[in-house]
Amino acid sequence: MLTIYGMADSGNCYKVKLAAEQLRIPYRWVEVNSAKGETRTPAFLARNANGKVPTLGLEDGTFLPESNAILNYLAEGTPLLPAERLARARVLQWMFFEQYSHEPYIAVARYILRYLPPDTPRRADLPRLHERGYQALGVMEQHLAREPYFAAGRYTIADIALYAYTHCAADGGFDLGRLPAVQRWLDRVRGEPGHVPLG
Amino acid sequence: MLTIYGMADSGNCYKVKLAAEQLRIPYRWVEVNSAKGETRTPAFLARNANGKVPTLGLEDGTFLPESNAILNYLAEGTPLLPAERLARARVLQWMFFEQYSHEPYIAVARYILRYLPPDTPRRADLPRLHERGYQALGVMEQHLAREPYFAAGRYTIADIALYAYTHCAADGGFDLGRLPAVQRWLDRVRGEPGHVPLG
Numbered sequence: 001m002l003t004i005y006g007m008a009d010s011g012n013c014y015k016v017k018l019a020a021e022q023l024r025i026p027y028r029w030v031e032v033n034s035a036k037g038e039t040r041t042p043a044f045l046a047r048n049a050n051g052k053v054p055t056l057g058l059e060d061g062t063f064l065p066e067s068n069a070i071l072n073y074l075a076e077g078t079p080l081l082p083a084e085r086l087a088r089a090r091v092l093q094w095m096f097f098e099q100y101s102h103e104p105y106i107a108v109a110r111y112i113l114r115y116l117p118p119d120t121p122r123r124a125d126l127p128r129l130h131e132r133g134y135q136a137l138g139v140m141e142q143h144l145a146r147e148p149y150f151a152a153g154r155y156t157i158a159d160i161a162l163y164a165y166t167h168c169a170a171d172g173g174f175d176l177g178r179l180p181a182v183q184r185w186l187d188r189v190r191g192e193p194g195h196v197p198l199g
Numbered sequence: 200m201l202t203i204y205g206m207a208d209s210g211n212c213y214k215v216k217l218a219a220e221q222l223r224i225p226y227r228w229v230e231v232n233s234a235k236g237e238t239r240t241p242a243f244l245a246r247n248a249n250g251k252v253p254t255l256g257l258e259d260g261t262f263l264p265e266s267n268a269i270l271n272y273l274a275e276g277t278p279l280l281p282a283e284r285l286a287r288a289r290v291l292q293w294m295f296f297e298q299y300s301h302e303p304y305i306a307v308a309r310y311i312l313r314y315l316p317p318d319t320p321r322r323a324d325l326p327r328l329h330e331r332g333y334q335a336l337g338v339m340e341q342h343l344a345r346e347p348y349f350a351a352g353r354y355t356i357a358d359i360a361l362y363a364y365t366h367c368a369a370d371g372g373f374d375l376g377r378l379p380a381v382q383r384w385l386d387r388v389r390g391e392p393g394h395v396p397l398g
Contacts, residue, residue: 049338049341049342050296050300050335050338052300058285064285064288064289064292065292065296066291066292066295066296066299067295068291068295069288069289069291069292069294069295070288072287072288072291073284073285073287073288076284076287076288077284085272085275085276086257086263086272088271088272088275089263089268089269089271089272089275090263090268092265092267092268092271092291093263093264093265093268095268095295096265096266096267096268096294096295096298097249097264097265099295099298099299100265100298100299100302100303101249101251103299104299104303136249139248139249142248143248
């Protein structure tokens with residue numbers, strides 16, 4: 001059986017849980033609290049030298065890190081990942097967008113407001129995080145005003161990747177009220193069979 | 200014919216050029232200078248709403264952004280991208296590592312030192328960029344001490360993605376002298392058939 005090393009409140013870890021649930025893949029969940037340093041222990045670094053969750057423990061005894069690589073691994077050969085070359089590239093386009101242009105702003109703003117004390121000097125980063133985060137949300141809004149999902153005209157792992165931190169963006173001080181197409185897409189994703197909430 | 204919208208000195212754009220050359224895929228190169236605002240014009244934003252190069256112009260008239268998604272598109276069905284499920288996931292593991300844990304530090308340090316004036320306040324970011332960049336290089340060193348390439352035991356698009364900003368890391372103030380396995384891997388990549396330099 002697969003083992004997901006993850007932190008329940010992390011959006012990156014939630015992606016893997018959501019895909020495993022929707023694909024009905026059995027898994028064992030091992031809670032690893034990165035806020036308590038549990039991703040920097042020698043035992044954990046032997047699984048993922050980059051010291052991050054999620055990390056997937058495979059049946060052959062090896063480990064696969066990187067939430068979006070794990071999603072591709074789990075979804076290969078299923079309706080959540082198209083087989084056609086350009087459709088696959090579009091799925092990856094949005095997954096790389098998520099990790100480069102979305103998560104570093106939207107997830108980090110959530111981290112500062114949810115996990116750090118109110119007097120943390122990192123609150124000074126919030127205006128820049130909000131500016132960049134709203135840019136990413138604006139790119140999503142523009143796409144979703146024309147298309148129901150991010151790639152291939154249907155629900156894929158690109159939607160799972162972007163849902164993870166978008167649906168809880170308010171935790172980071174983002175107001176999704178200005179983004180009607182994003183809101184309708186969030187509702188569509190929540191309505192997909194087998195959906196489970198964060199946590 | 201494919202069109203690569205790119206900036207010749209950008210490592211992310213170089214990835215696409217290097218793969219196209221090694222795969223002998225004909226392309227037209229359109230130079231787009233992001234430092235002069237050419238990625239924020241209405242004409243360019245119609246190609247990529249996220250306003251970034253590289254962006255690939257496809258023969259069907261649509262556009263594909265995100266360097267690593269483009270690499271996957273170009274390499275599908277070639278020796279640069281394995282067909283087997285876990286090997287593909289390992290390629291993606293290192294490509295997501297590159298965009299999340301490597302490029303935001305190593306490429307950004309290079310950008311500050313190469314493109315901004317010597318008195319830019321952003322030089323204050325360099326100690327943190329160097330700390331995080333050396334962490335990423337350390338993860339690469341540990342892997343390359345055991346393996347000749349990043350995935351599947353052979354040269355793949357994961358190596359192209361990581362070569363792009365690692366081979367010019369000195370531009371950002373990084374000293375690769377401490378990283379013998381990384382240096383041997385850089386030499387191996389430079390020796391691959393059809394290799395072309397940045398620029």
